[in-house]
Amino acid sequence: MKLKGFIKLRRSLLSDPMMMRLIEDEGARGLGTYIIILLYLAGCDDCEGAFTYSQVKALAAKARRSKAYVRRIIEGYGLFTVNGERFFCEQLRRDMNATRTLSCANLIIRAGEDVDIDKEKEKKKQTGVCLGDTPVAFDKNGLALWNT
Secondary structure, three states, X not given: OOOOOOOOOOOOHXXXXXXXXXXXXXXXXXXXXXXXXXXXXXXXXHHEEXXXXXXXXXXXXHHOOOHHHHHHHHHHOOOOEEEOOEEEOHHHHHHOOOOOOOOHHHHOOOOOHHHXXXXXXXXXXXXXXXXXXXXXXXXXXXXXXXXX
């Protein structure tokens, strides 16, 4: 399936018993968190994402909710299937035909790490150093000499 700029939401989504329970318990913030998780999964290979501490933390930061809250949405309502350190939404897989071209690794949001990476990139950009470069030697003042 060709990648499109949207995901499908069934018109009957709010009538689904599992979704009704989510909305009854969590309200609109639960629905919003569910959508954020779906958008993450939609960008992953086979619509299957990482269910790791760092990814849950990133999703929590995006939703402005706690990690425990995001875990509760993923594990507590039967909307997602968790398989070890991976999880997916069966309905999303069906809607997206489950063959994706984007890599989930490209979309993982690392809360807190992005700032450090951006600072490092900016610093290297200012000095004219490519990100993959490694110093060849150091001069007498301790400055790196780069092989260009």
